[in-house]
Amino acid sequence: MKTILTNKHISIETRKRALQCYIEPVLMYGCEAWTISKQIQNKLEATEMFFRRMLRIPWTAKKTNERVLNEANKRRSLVRTIRKRQATFLGHVMRRGKLEYLVTTGKFEEKRSRGRQREKIMDGLATWLGPGKVSDILAAFKDRDLWRDMIANDYKQGT
Incomplete structure (x- = not known):
C-alpha cells in the first residue's frame, strides 16, 4: 500500500479513502475488547499520522501533527x-x-x-x-x- 498511499499522481482524497478502506479496518480489528490507557491512546494517535507519510513531509520539516492534519483536511478520529x-x-x-x-x-x-x-x-x-x-x-x-x-x-x- 505504500506505493499507492505515497503516489503524488493520485489525489489526496483517493489516498484517504484507500487508507480508510484498507488500513483502518486492520488497525481496529477487535478494538471492542481493548482497554485504552493514556499510553495506548498516544500510540493510536501517533499511528493515525499516516498523513505525514502520504504528503511526504519529513520529520525534519518541524511541522506539528495538527498542521499536517490541516494540510490533509482531516481530523483525529481513530480513538x-x-x-x-x-x-x-x-x-x-x-x-x-x-x-x-x-x-x-x-x-x-x-x-x-x-x-x-x-x-x-x-x-x-x-x-x-x-x-x-x-x-x-x-x-x-x-x-x-x-x-x-x-x-x-x-x-x-x-x-
Whole structure:
C-alpha cells in the first residue's frame, strides 16, 4: 500500500479513502475488547499520522501533527471511532444480561489482587462519556434508543 498511499499522481482524497478502506479496518480489528490507557491512546494517535507519510513531509520539516492534519483536511478520529464501537458492543453485551454483564460491571464477590487495579472497559467508557455518567450508563443499557442517542451525542461532541 505504500506505493499507492505515497503516489503524488493520485489525489489526496483517493489516498484517504484507500487508507480508510484498507488500513483502518486492520488497525481496529477487535478494538471492542481493548482497554485504552493514556499510553495506548498516544500510540493510536501517533499511528493515525499516516498523513505525514502520504504528503511526504519529513520529520525534519518541524511541522506539528495538527498542521499536517490541516494540510490533509482531516481530523483525529481513530480513538473516537474505537470508543464508539466499544460503546455499541458494550450495550449489546449488557442487554444480553448473562455472565458478560457480571464480568463487565465487576459484580463478582472476589478478593481484589494486589497493586494498582487494571482498567476495566466500564472505566474507559465512563471517561469517554463523562465522569458523572456511570449510573446513567448502567440505566441506559436497557433502552436501546436512549443508548444509541447517548453514544451518538457524545461521539458528535468529540469527547
